[in-house]
Every structure is written in structure tokens, then in C-alpha cells.
Amino acid sequence: MNRSGIYLLLGGLLLAFAAEAQTDSVERRPGIYFPQAPKPGQWRRSMGVTFTVAPPELTEELRISIPAADFNIQRGLGRHLYLVGRVQSQLVQSSGTIGIRYALPLSKRFFVSVGDDMNGWYGFLKIKNVFDSYAVGLQNYPNVSIGFRPASDLQYTLKAEAILDLYYRSAAGGLDVEQRGSSRNGYAFTFVLEQPYYHKRHVSVGIRAAYTRFNWQFWALYSTFDKRLFYPELLFNFIH
Amino acid sequence: MRSLLLILAGLLLLAIGCRPVYEAPIPYDFSNKPGSGQFSPAIRRSMEGVYAVSGGGGPFGRQVALKWSYINDGADSVHALTILTGVDAGFFNLEINQTADSLSLTGFWRKLVNQGTGQAALSLLRKRRGQVVPYKGPALAGDTLMLRGTFDTGTSSPRQPLTLTYLRPLNPKPFEVIAHRGGGRTADLLGVSENTLAILQRAARFGATGVEIDVRYTKDSVPVLYHDNRLNQRLIQKNGLSGGISDYTYEQVQTSFRLLYGEQIPTLEQALRTIVDNTDLRFVWIDSKFTGSMVRVQTLQQRFAERARLRGRRLQIVIGLPGTEAVEAYRALPNKANTPILCELEPALARELGAAVWAPRWTLGPQTDEVKAMQAEGRRVFVWTLDDLLFLEKFSNQANLNGILSNYAPAVAYYHYTAQ
Numbered sequence: 001m002n003r004s005g006i007y008l009l010l011g012g013l014l015l016a017f018a019a020e021a022q023t024d025s026v027e028r029r030p031g032i033y034f035p036q037a038p039k040p041g042q043w044r045r046s047m048g049v050t051f052t053v054a055p056p057e058l059t060e061e062l063r064i065s066i067p068a069a070d071f072n073i074q075r076g077l078g079r080h081l082y083l084v085g086r087v088q089s090q091l092v093q094s095s096g097t098i099g100i101r102y103a104l105p106l107s108k109r110f111f112v113s114v115g116d117d118m119n120g121w122y123g124f125l126k127i128k129n130v131f132d133s134y135a136v137g138l139q140n141y142p143n144v145s146i147g148f149r150p151a152s153d154l155q156y157t158l159k160a161e162a163i164l165d166l167y168y169r170s171a172a173g174g175l176d177v178e179q180r181g182s183s184r185n186g187y188a189f190t191f192v193l194e195q196p197y198y199h200k201r202h203v204s205v206g207i208r209a210a211y212t213r214f215n216w217q218f219w220a221l222y223s224t225f226d227k228r229l230f231y232p233e234l235l236f237n238f239i240h
Numbered sequence: 241m242r243s244l245l246l247i248l249a250g251l252l253l254l255a256i257g258c259r260p261v262y263e264a265p266i267p268y269d270f271s272n273k274p275g276s277g278q279f280s281p282a283i284r285r286s287m288e289g290v291y292a293v294s295g296g297g298g299p300f301g302r303q304v305a306l307k308w309s310y311i312n313d314g315a316d317s318v319h320a321l322t323i324l325t326g327v328d329a330g331f332f333n334l335e336i337n338q339t340a341d342s343l344s345l346t347g348f349w350r351k352l353v354n355q356g357t358g359q360a361a362l363s364l365l366r367k368r369r370g371q372v373v374p375y376k377g378p379a380l381a382g383d384t385l386m387l388r389g390t391f392d393t394g395t396s397s398p399r400q401p402l403t404l405t406y407l408r409p410l411n412p413k414p415f416e417v418i419a420h421r422g423g424g425r426t427a428d429l430l431g432v433s434e435n436t437l438a439i440l441q442r443a444a445r446f447g448a449t450g451v452e453i454d455v456r457y458t459k460d461s462v463p464v465l466y467h468d469n470r471l472n473q474r475l476i477q478k479n480g481l482s483g484g485i486s487d488y489t490y491e492q493v494q495t496s497f498r499l500l501y502g503e504q505i506p507t508l509e510q511a512l513r514t515i516v517d518n519t520d521l522r523f524v525w526i527d528s529k530f531t532g533s534m535v536r537v538q539t540l541q542q543r544f545a546e547r548a549r550l551r552g553r554r555l556q557i558v559i560g561l562p563g564t565e566a567v568e569a570y571r572a573l574p575n576k577a578n579t580p581i582l583c584e585l586e587p588a589l590a591r592e593l594g595a596a597v598w599a600p601r602w603t604l605g606p607q608t609d610e611v612k613a614m615q616a617e618g619r620r621v622f623v624w625t626l627d628d629l630l631f632l633e634k635f636s637n638q639a640n641l642n643g644i645l646s647n648y649a650p651a652v653a654y655y656h657y658t659a660q
Contacts, residue, residue, distance in 0.1 A: 055259075056474065057427055060427075060467075060468065060474055061468040061469060061470055061472050061474060125603075128586075129585060129586055129600070129601070129604070130601060130603065130604070131601075131603045131604070132603065132604045132605050133603045133605075170630075170631075171605075172602060172603050172604065172605045172631060173604055173605010173606055173607060174605050174606060174608070175605055175606055175631065175634045175635065175638060175639070176634075177628075177630035177631055177634060179630070211260065220603075222603075222627065222628045222631075224329075224353055224627040224628055224629065224647075224648070225353060225354070226328060226351075226353040226354040227260070227262055227353075227354055227355070228260060229260075230259045230260060
């Protein structure tokens with residue numbers, strides 16, 4: 001893991017330990033992004049859709065927004081510790097993420113978590129006279145989240161994550177290329193609002209602003225820019 | 241829920257407003273003085289080759305390729321030395337310092353994948369029996385050519401040492417390094433807009449031996465160079481007008497639109513005249529972005545191919561057929577003689593149309609058997625538009641192609657000329 005990821009994790013850990021003294025008597029509410037662990041042994045699930053907009057540097061005059069099915073799952077491991085999992089899929093390209101979070105209440109209104117997610121993605125395209133390509137990759141997302149719970153039923157979460165590339169492989173016809181080793185790809189900020197929706201159901205609505213050199217959802221564009229481009233991603237999930 | 245939507249809309253606007261803006265101002269103005277000073281044709285020829293990099297040249301890799309190009313201004317030629325670095329699609333453009341006593345060059349370096357740029361100054365030396373002395377005349381047996389000088393980043397005066405030492409000649413295998421959109425994309429911050437006369441004059445300095453240009457018709461059927469379907473701020477300075485090129489007459493295009501770096505949108509005729517009269521390029525790929533008859537484009541293609549022939553130029557101008565509409569426009573031509581074409585579609589169609597060049601997408605892979613078959617039939621095979629540097633190296637080394645179309649001509653040229 002490189003320097004930015006380490007700083008992010010250390011910063012989050014400091015916040016988390018500072019909060020250890022706080023009581024654990026605060027109410028638990030449904031939420032996927034909100035930094036609060038489910039009860040030990042309890043599951044949380046959400047499903048929804050995301051829309052990621054391609055940077056104009058890549059698509060030029062075209063404006064492309066890629067929808068993806070989005071599934072999240074979490075399981076409480078301890079009072080503060082929980083596992084997270086996520087699958088995003090557009091059929092021809094999909095990604096799976098597994099990670100761990102350590103979350104603590106700072107007060108009855110403020111919460112914090114620190115975590116690390118490992119993401120693997122895969123895409124393939126076989127279109128006559130256009131594509132005979134596939135690509136796979138592995139990324140790591142160390143992350144810190146701050147949650148705010150006002151007097152109402154709302155829950156606000158701001159999440160910061162570093163995006164580190166660990167592995168990339170792609171093939172066109174019989175030729176393949178590979179890159180190994182950790183490199184700083186970029187960073188992302190996610191702002192999510194979670195609130196009751198209907199019949200005790202809850203919903204997550206938010207935006208993720210990623211500034212990265214590479215985004216797996218656009219692997220087939222084979223971006224060659226060695227500069228961080230902006231990828232806004234709208235998130236909408238129903239929490240079960 | 242309304243407050244939620246307002247918050248999200250505000251965040252989205254904030255995020256879009258925070259979209260990073262990248263710039264890479266070139267820190268050196270070429271004087272473009274004609275003549276070659278002390279760099280005689282023999283000296284220029286002897287300098288071309290693959291060189292080892294030493295000194296502080298880490299950002300430029302372990303070896304580079306040196307290649308001269310020129311622009312003809314009608315009476316004389318302006319010579320420039322290109323150093324192809326092979327790192328991040330990097331290159332140096334150096335001009336002859338005609339006021340210096342020694343054989344020296346000044347200019348800039350640039351990396352196309354990012355904003356890396358800076359100034360550079362190099363002098364030509366030779367090493368004989370371990371001694372390094374200024375180079376004055378043709379090399380003798382046992383001499384090793386060297387270029388020694390300095391470079392730096394940004395606008396700083398060059399201070400970091402750089403030494404290049406001759407290793408071997410350039411790979412002599414015939415190959416076309418084709419620069420996309422006349423030389424490169426506007427997005428690559430080259431200091432000039434894509435599909436302009438200015439970038440056509442710089443294409444050879446990027447290492448290109450040929451160019452691809454995008455042609456559309458104005459409302460009054462004048463073929464002009466423009467890539468996009470719509471007039472937009474990616475390419476055009478903001479002027480409040482919208483629509484496509486075909487919604488405006490040529491006169492309106494000239495009076496109402498300026499490209500991002502202030503240039504006018506050129507006609508195909510101006511572009512071909514520039515290529516034939518001012519450059520040493522040897523291949524032109526006219527990409528048919530237009531709808532309707534191909535006759536006007538064919539007329540210009542034939543006229544400038546003949547002009548090049550009369551000037552003793554080895555130049556092939558082909559009309560590219562990217563889709564079925566262009567194929568139908570080609571089929572509708574009353575006379576197809578002396579009209580070489582490039583077919584981007586399936587091999588069977590390329591054969592049926594008698595295409596001089598078959599140009600599949602690189603994302604289909606090397607297609608080794610089909611490439612061999614095409615070449616055996618006398619056709620050349622290019623792939624497009626290959627910018628991924630990892631794949632560029634693989635295609636250059638392993639696919640037996642006749643050329644590659646890329647936004648990163650310096651990288652294609654580097655992999656070709658340094659191949660052994």
C-alpha cells in the first residue's frame with residue numbers, strides 16, 4: 001500500500017481510537033454507507049443502481065452515462081467490526097469488492113469508520129469487426145467515513161477513499177499486456193444520504209466523485225491519459 | 241425529498257465545477273529560420289540513429305531515437321531534430337542554433353500522456369580514442385557521435401545534464417507512423433488544434449511519416465477538416481452558435497468560428513496543398529466523415545496526388561471508408577481510376593473494393609493470418625487508433641503491420657525505429 005493509503009488509514013484509526021471512549025448505547029439504524037457496524041451476526045443488504053458519467057476527455061463530444069446494477073452486503077463481526085461486500089455489474093463488465101470496517105460513535109450525532117476494501121473487476125467485449133478484447137484488474141481502496149445523524153431520521157455520510165492499482169491485465173486478440181505492483185491511481189469522495197423510505201424500508205442516495213487515472217467501468221476506452229480525470233457516479237440503493 | 245434532491249444537485253454542480261483543468265504551455269518558441277547552418281545534409285544523415293541515454297536523462301528512458309524532419313517554406317527548408325524517448329509518448333523538438341559557433345540545438349521536450357514539458361539545449365560532439373571533442377565534419381571510422389547538453393522542467397533554464405551516445409542506425413524497415421487528426425488531438429495540449437494547417441506542419445516533428453485527417457462538407461459542399469458531428473467547445477471557441485459544420489456555409493465557417501488555439505477551420509484543399517508543398521510526409525488518410533457524394537474529395541485527392549508526383553514527392557493519398565455510407569459513396573463514383581482507398585471494414589469487403597490499405601481496429605488483435613493474406617495480395621495493413629503504450633510496444637514488436645495510426649506518433653515512431 002502506498003503513502004496516501006497509509007495516511008488515510010492512520011488518520012481514520014486515530015479518529016476511531018479517540019472515539020473508543022464513547023458509549024455504544026447509541027441507536028443502530030439501517031444504513032450501508034453510514035459508519036455504524038451491524039450487530040454481531042446481523043446482516044445488512046441493499047440493491048440498487050449507479051450511473052457513472054464518462055469524462056469528456058475520453059468520449060469527446062459523446063456524453064456517456066453507464067448504469068450498473070449495485071448490490072451491497074454487510075455482516076457484523078463484533079461491536080465495532082464488520083465485513084462489507086459489493087457487486088456492481090453491467091453484464092459485460094463487473095466488479096466484486098470485499099472489505100472490512102471498524103466503526104465507532106464519536107457522539108450521539110457523529111460517527112466514524114476506517115476500512116480497507118479489495119476490488120477485483122473483469123470485462124470482456126467481443127463484437128464483430130470492433131472488439132475481441134478482455135481486461136481484468138485488482139484495486140485497493142483504503143477508506144475513512146464520517147457520519148452525521150441529525151435530530152431527524154436522516155443520516156449523512158462523507159467517505160474519502162484512496163484508489164490504488166495492484167494488478168492489470170488486458171488482451172486484444174492474441175496479444176496481452178500486464179502491469180503488476182501498487183500505484184496511486186486516484187482518490188474519491190462519496191456523499192450519501194440515508195433515510196426511511198416506505199414501510200420501514202430505507203434508501204441510500206448519493207454521489208461519488210472520483211478523480212482517477214483509470215476507472216474499471218471504462219476499461220474498453222483504453223484511456224492513455226496519465227492524469228486524474230473526473231468520474232461522477234450517482235448512487236441509489238434500497239436497503240433491506 | 242425535495243431538500244435531498246437540492247443537496248444532490250448542488251453537490252453534482254460543485255463536483256462538475258471542480259473538474260480539473262490541465263495545461264501544458266510549451267516553454268520554447270521555434271524561430272523557424274530557414275537553412276541548416278553548419279548541419280550539412282551529410283552531418284544530419286550521420287546523426288540519425290538510436291542513442292544510449294546517460295547523465296540525468298532518467299525521465300527519458302535508457303535509449304532514444306534521433307530523426308530529422310523539415311518544413312519547406314517555398315524557397316528554403318526549416319530543419320528540426322526530433323528525439324523520440326519511448327517514455328510516456330515523449331519527444332524533444334530541437335531547432336538549429338544558427339548563431340552558435342558549434343553544432344548546437346535548442347528547443348523543448350514534451351510527454352504527451354501528461355503535462356510534462358521543459359527546455360533543452362544540446363551540442364553535437366564526437367568521441368575518438370576516449371576523447372570527446374566538438375564535431376565539425378563527417379564522422380571518421382572509430383568516431384562515436386554524442387549529443388551533450390542540458391534539460392529542465394517547466395520554464396526553467398536547462399541545467400540538468402543529459403548525454404546521448406550513438407548506438408546503432410534506425411530500423412530501416414518501411415513503416416508508416418500515422419498521426420491521428422493531422423498530428424494529434426487538441427486534448428493532448430500540443431499548442432495547436434487538431435485538423436489544422438499548423439498541426440500538419442508539425443506532424444513530422446512528432447515522428448509521423450503520414451497523417452489522418454477528418455473531412456466534412458459545409459452547407460455549400462466545401463470539404464473542410466473537422467472531426468466532431470457538432471460544433472462544440474471541445475474544439476471551437478465559445479461563440480453561441482450550435483449545430484454541425486454542414487449547417488453553415490464555408491464563408492460562415494470562416495467568419496464565425498475559431499478553433500481553440502485561434503486557427504480557422506481549413507479546407508481539404510488547403511490541407512493537401514500544405515502537405516504536398518510544405519512537408520515531407522508520405523501518406524495521407526482522408527477519413528470520410530461526410531455524407532453525400534465523394535466526387536469533390538476524389539477530385540482533390542487526384543489533383544494533389546498528381547501535384548506531388550510532378551514535384552518528385554513519394555506521397556500516397558487514400559480515401560478512408562469507415563462505414564457502409566462511405567462505401568456506398570465510393571461505389572457511386574462514376575470513375576474509380578487513380579482513387580486509392582483504405583477500407584476499415586471486413587477483409588472480404590476490402591478485397592471486393594480493391595482497397596490499397598486494410599485498416600482494422602487494433603482492439604481486434606494482431607489477426608496474423610488475415611494480415612499475411614492481405615499483404616500477399618499487395619495490400620498494406622494498418623491498425624487504428626492505437627494509443628495504449630503497453631499494446632503499442634506489443635503491436636510494434638509482434639504484429640507484422642505496415643503502419644499504425646495513433647494520437648501518440650512519437651511512441652509509435654520510437655518503437656519502430658528502435659526495433660532490432
